[in-house]
Amino acid sequence: MNEMPNIEQATSMTQSKISASKVQVYYGDNQAIKDVDIEIQPRTVTAFIGPSGCGKSTFLRTLNRMNDTIDVCRVEGSIKIDGENIYDPKVDPVQLRAKVGMVFQKPNPFPKSIYDNIAYGPKIHGLSRSKSELDDIVASSLQKAGLWEEVKNRLDEPGTGMSGGQQQRLCIARAIAVSPEVILMDEPCSALDPIATAKVEELIDELRENYTIVIVTHSMQQAARVSQRTAFFHLGVLVEEGKTQDIFTNPQDKRTQDYITGRFG
Amino acid sequence: MTDTTLTQRAETQSAPAPLPFKSILEADALTRKRNAAEKRFKMYGIAAIAIGLFFLVALLWAILSNGLGAFSQTFIKVDVPLDRQQIEAAEKSVVKTSKYRAIIDGAFASELTKAGISTDIPTKGLEKLFSSGAAATVRDYVLANPGAIGSTVTFDLIASSRVDGYLKGRVKREDLAQDKNLDAAHLDLADQMEDAGILEKRFNWAFITGTDASDSRPEQAGIGASMVGSLFMMLVVLFLSLPIGVAASIYLEEFAPQNRFTDLIEVNISNLAAVPSIVFGILGLAVFIQFMHLPQSAPLVGGLVLTLMTLPTIIISTRASLKAVPPSIRDAALGVGASKMQSIFHHVLPLAMPGILTGTIIGLAQALGETAPLLLIGMVGFIASNFPDGVSAGFFSPNSAMPAQIYEWAKRADPAFYERAWGGIIVLLLFLMTMNIIAIILRRRFERRW
Numbered sequence: 001m002n003e004m005p006n007i008e009q010a011t012s013m014t015q016s017k018i019s020a021s022k023v024q025v026y027y028g029d030n031q032a033i034k035d036v037d038i039e040i041q042p043r044t045v046t047a048f049i050g051p052s053g054c055g056k057s058t059f060l061r062t063l064n065r066m067n068d069t070i071d072v073c074r075v076e077g078s079i080k081i082d083g084e085n086i087y088d089p090k091v092d093p094v095q096l097r098a099k100v101g102m103v104f105q106k107p108n109p110f111p112k113s114i115y116d117n118i119a120y121g122p123k124i125h126g127l128s129r130s131k132s133e134l135d136d137i138v139a140s141s142l143q144k145a146g147l148w149e150e151v152k153n154r155l156d157e158p159g160t161g162m163s164g165g166q167q168q169r170l171c172i173a174r175a176i177a178v179s180p181e182v183i184l185m186d187e188p189c190s191a192l193d194p195i196a197t198a199k200v201e202e203l204i205d206e207l208r209e210n211y212t213i214v215i216v217t218h219s220m221q222q223a224a225r226v227s228q229r230t231a232f233f234h235l236g237v238l239v240e241e242g243k244t245q246d247i248f249t250n251p252q253d254k255r256t257q258d259y260i261t262g263r264f265g
Numbered sequence: 266m267t268d269t270t271l272t273q274r275a276e277t278q279s280a281p282a283p284l285p286f287k288s289i290l291e292a293d294a295l296t297r298k299r300n301a302a303e304k305r306f307k308m309y310g311i312a313a314i315a316i317g318l319f320f321l322v323a324l325l326w327a328i329l330s331n332g333l334g335a336f337s338q339t340f341i342k343v344d345v346p347l348d349r350q351q352i353e354a355a356e357k358s359v360v361k362t363s364k365y366r367a368i369i370d371g372a373f374a375s376e377l378t379k380a381g382i383s384t385d386i387p388t389k390g391l392e393k394l395f396s397s398g399a400a401a402t403v404r405d406y407v408l409a410n411p412g413a414i415g416s417t418v419t420f421d422l423i424a425s426s427r428v429d430g431y432l433k434g435r436v437k438r439e440d441l442a443q444d445k446n447l448d449a450a451h452l453d454l455a456d457q458m459e460d461a462g463i464l465e466k467r468f469n470w471a472f473i474t475g476t477d478a479s480d481s482r483p484e485q486a487g488i489g490a491s492m493v494g495s496l497f498m499m500l501v502v503l504f505l506s507l508p509i510g511v512a513a514s515i516y517l518e519e520f521a522p523q524n525r526f527t528d529l530i531e532v533n534i535s536n537l538a539a540v541p542s543i544v545f546g547i548l549g550l551a552v553f554i555q556f557m558h559l560p561q562s563a564p565l566v567g568g569l570v571l572t573l574m575t576l577p578t579i580i581i582s583t584r585a586s587l588k589a590v591p592p593s594i595r596d597a598a599l600g601v602g603a604s605k606m607q608s609i610f611h612h613v614l615p616l617a618m619p620g621i622l623t624g625t626i627i628g629l630a631q632a633l634g635e636t637a638p639l640l641l642i643g644m645v646g647f648i649a650s651n652f653p654d655g656v657s658a659g660f661f662s663p664n665s666a667m668p669a670q671i672y673e674w675a676k677r678a679d680p681a682f683y684e685r686a687w688g689g690i691i692v693l694l695l696f697l698m699t700m701n702i703i704a705i706i707l708r709r710r711f712e713r714r715w
Contacts, residue, residue, distance in 0.1 A: 066599060071523055098602035108593035110612060120611070121601035171597070178601055 017042040017182060017212040018063060023077035025058055025067070025236075032058045036077075036238045038231060045204060045213045047227035047244065049220060051264060055236040056216050060184050063214065064100035065093040081182065098125055100182040101175035106191050107167035109159030109174070114151050117159040117170055118142065121178035137177055145173035146203050165196025169203060176207070183207065185215040189222065201226050220260055224248055232256045328690055334433045335688025338469035338484065339424040341394065341458070345372040345403060346417040352407060365400035366392050369422065377454075380461040384454050393447055394455070396423040398478070398485045423471075424464065426484040426681035428455050432466050435680060472688060477648055477670060483681035486674065488689045490648045494564050494664030495633060495696075498644075501568020501660065502575055502632050507625055509572075510579030517580075518587045519609055538577035545574045546638030554642060562643040562663035570642060571632040578631060582624025586617040619711040626704035630697050636668040645669040667693050 016039035025033035033055045040046050048056040058067070065086060067073040078085050086096050098121075109117050118138045121127075128134040138155070142148040147169045151162075159170050168188055175183055185204070189197040204213060204226050217223050223230050224244060231241040232255075240247060240256045251257045258264055287293075292300065345368060355364030373395075374388045399422040407414065427447040430436035432455070441448055458464040475487020521527045549570030553559045559566050590613045598608030614621075639645055648665045665673070667689060674686035 064600075066596070069595075069599065094602055094604045097599060101602075102596075102600035104593065104596055104600065106593055108591075108597040110594065110597060111616065120598075120603075124601075124603055124607055124611075174597075174601055 016040055018079065018081050018214075020063075020079045021077060023059070023062065023075065023079060025055070025062060026074040026076075027070070028072040032236050033062070034236045038238060038241055040212065040214060041229060042212050043208060043210070044229055045208050045215060045227040046229045046231065047223035048214065048216045048231050048233060049218075049223050049259075050233035050239075051259065052218075054233040056231075056233040057186055059233065059238075060186055060214060060216050063182070063184055064097050064102055066097075066102065068093055098178050099180055100184060101178060101180035103168070103171050103175050103183065103185045103188050105187040107164055107171050109162075109167050109170050111158060111160050113156045114159045114162075114170065115155040117174050118177045121174060125178055127178065141173040141177040144176050144207070145169045146199065146206070147173055163196070165192050165199055168192060168196070168200055172200070172203060172207075176211075180211065182212045182214065185213065187216050187218060190218060197222070220248070232259065234259070328687060328694070331684065332687030332689075332691045334435065334684045335472050335691075336469050337433070337466050338471065339429040339432050339464060339466050340421040341373070341424050342419060342421055342463050342465065343369065343373050343376050344417050344419050345369060347407060347414050349414050352414055355404075362397075362400035362404060365404050366395075369395060369399060369403060376463065377458075380458075380463060382454070382457045382461060384450065384457075386450050386454065390451075394425060394428050394451060396425050396482055396484045398482050399423055421465075423484050426482075426679065427451075428464075429466075429484050430681060430684075431455055432459070432464070433684075435684065472685070473692070477665070477673070479647075480677060480679065480682075483677075483679050483685060486682065486685050488667060488670055488685075488692055491665040491667050491670035492692070493659065494567070494644065494648075495666045497564035497659045497664065498568040498571060498666060499629060499633060501565060502571045502629060503625075505568070505572040506575045506579050506628065510576050510625070510628075511583055511621060513576075514580045514583035514587060515609060515614070518584050519605070519613070534577050534580055538581060541637075542574055542635050543637040543641065545570050546641030548573065549638060550641045560661050560663070562646045562665075563661050564644070564664050564666075565660040566642050567639055567644045567666060568660075570638045571635060574635065574638065575628040575632045578628035579621075579625050582627070583617070583621045586620025586624070587613060589620065590616045615711075619708040622707045622711065623704050626700050626707075630700045633696060633700070634668055634693065636666075636672050639666050639669045640672075645673060647673075667696070 018040040019038075020040075021037045023033055023036040024031060036059060048060060050056045061067045062075050062079060063081075063086075067075060075087060079087060081096075081100065085091070086100075110120065112120075115138055118141050119134050122134060122137045128137055139148065139152075142151060147166065150166065151157075151170075159167065162170065168191075172183075172185075172188070188204075189200050192200065201222065204215065207213060208228075215223075215227065227244045229242065230244040230247040232239045232247065232251075232253075234255050240251060240253045242252075247256065248260055251260060348368070351364075351368050355361050355368065358364050370388050370392050373391055377384065399420075402422060403420060406418065406420070424432075425446070427436050427444070428451070431452055436444075436447075438449060438452060441452070455464055471485065472487045473492075474489040475485065476490040477487070478485035517527065517531065549566060553566045553569055554561055559569075594612050594616065595608050598612045599605075603611065644664065644666050646663055646665055648663065671686050671689040671693065674682045674689060677683075
């Protein structure tokens with residue numbers, strides 16, 4: 001019994017990390033996402049672009065079931081991560097979110113110390129057996145997020161006291177700390193200045209080695225800079241998806257062309 | 266549109282009608298009107314605050330000037346020879362304290378001659394200077410210390426409320442015309458005694474620790490027993506309403522589905538907060554005493570009734586402070602894989618804590634000052650001697666509460682009781698102030714930035 005799905009999983013791994021088919025999302029009677037099919041590759045950065053209200057953030061949030069917290073939200077279709085449907089009734093969303101971490105638009109560190117911000121996730125998931133193991137997780141997460149040198153001497157200070165860019169990198173470190181496989185980022189740089197943005201983008205590029213990253217962004221330049229694949233959403237429909245280079249230089253769809261040349265959006 | 270077309274346009278538009286010069290150094294009519302309106306509004310505000318302050322000062326002045334008297338008490342120092350024969354005779358008689366009175370009167374008469382004070386009041390008439398509780402003080406001492414019989418003991422005996430009032434300025438000579446308890450000769454004597462150091466006013470611990478006293482002995486009445494009653498009630502209220510209220514609000518705010526039923530509950534909770542307290546009193550009488558047969562006049566029942574009253578306040582303030590926690594904190598917790606429970610208990614609740622505690626203490630303070638429901642469940646009894654034998658007895662034995670005690674004193678005719686009522690208000694206000702200060706301190710301690 002156990003062998004079969006594992007093989008399936010292994011084969012699907014080689015193709016895509018996340019595969020969504022016929023995904024529909026409704027807010028009450030409003031359909032926010034229509035018939036989205038997408039394959040997201042492992043260890044790549046996939047950017048979702050599109051005008052405001054096109055459903056790219058909504059779709060991102062369906063990937064770790066953050067939409068469950070909204071009462072009126074309903075998801076149809078199937079989204080598989082490593083071949084497992086995450087909307088299967090047997091799936092515990094909490095377990096799923098440990099596997100699919102998320103970084104939000106506005107940096108939202110807990111009003112606790114830098115150390116506690118990182119240590120919280122591993123603590124509740126029981127990832128460390130001792131204080132020293134936890135210390136190691138905190139240190140390595142901060143190192144991976146490129147924040148270690150800046151904060152190693154003030155781990156006891158509140159995370160809310162840092163600058164916006166540092167806070168956002170702290171949030172990324174917090175997401176890494178629970179060793180997820182996928183990291184979802186919802187416009188992670190929209191509240192940051194250009195220098196902080198550059199640092200976060202650099203970090204995203206480094207993280208690509210170990211994680212599958214999906215990023216929603218309003219900035220086409222950012223999508224072009226950090227992503228290998230880009231998906232363009234418009235009015236709840238996935239218009240086009242492909243290699244970032246192709247999307248920006250040779251879009252197949254008229255709407256994509258109009259958007260990236262600045263006709264609307 | 267190029268730059269040249271823009272400048273051309275600007276030139277063609279501004280050329281025909283140059284605007285008249287308007288100085289910004291002098292205000293035009295509209296600005297003057299606006300500034301005047303602003304000034305007027307500020308004046309209204311200041312006037313409102315001034316009126317409020319005036320009433321606050323008037324209230325405090327009334328309370329302090331009327332009530333501070335209750336905290337001091339006049340005592341008469343008397344050396345009483347405890348003669349064995351006299352005491353044995355007194356113990357054999359039916360009304361024992363009246364014989365003790367005679368002993369005190371005799372001792373007091375000789376005290377006066379010793380101090381060189383002469384008076385034409387007969388020895389029997391001297392007892393009007395003493396509280397009727399003075400004899401009991403001597404007797405209690407004798408019963409507690411039988412070995413002292415035969416020696417002479419110095420007692421500080423409580424003066425009667427009239428003498429006490431005279432020293433505090435409440436009783437005036439001209440008032441004595443209608444008063445058959447005391448006459449001018451007594452007051453002359455009191456003046457002389459004060460000069461001789463026999464009569465002395467000092468801090469009245471008995472008012473703070475004592476119990477209520479009968480109508481004829483206002484000088485002995487104290488608020489202590491009802492303070493204990495209030496304390497036990499507050500314990501019941503705190504331990505019931507805080508967990509129930511917080512649990513109910515967390516469920517309603519975080520878990521309950523949004524539907525008609527929960528809407529109905531919400532509307533009713535808001536309405537309950539506005540229900541007159543006497544209605545809760547009747548409910549408590551019907552449910553806790555008549556149906557559940559809990560003891561009457563017990564702090565447990567009082568606490569239960571006040572819990573019902575306090576719950577809506579706590580629920581409303583707790584929900585408000587839960588709502589005030591930014592949703593990004595919940596998202597952050599869910600994003601790292603915390604369950605809903607974990608995100609609430611680890612992150613939301615600690616951030617809402619200052620608000621919850623403030624709401625709880627305000628609710629408790631409200632309950633502490635509540636009188637009407639207590640009247641209905643009988644927590645307004647005359648409690649002459651009731652300090653419970655233990656914590657468990659404290660919840661079940663009949664007791665009174667501070668506001669109920671104040672109400673009782675204010676009802677009685679004797680102005681000495683009136684003074685006690687004001688004094689009781691001071692104690693009650695001190696309690697409320699302490700609770701508010703605790704609320705502020707807790708708020709400061711738990712407050713966090715995010």
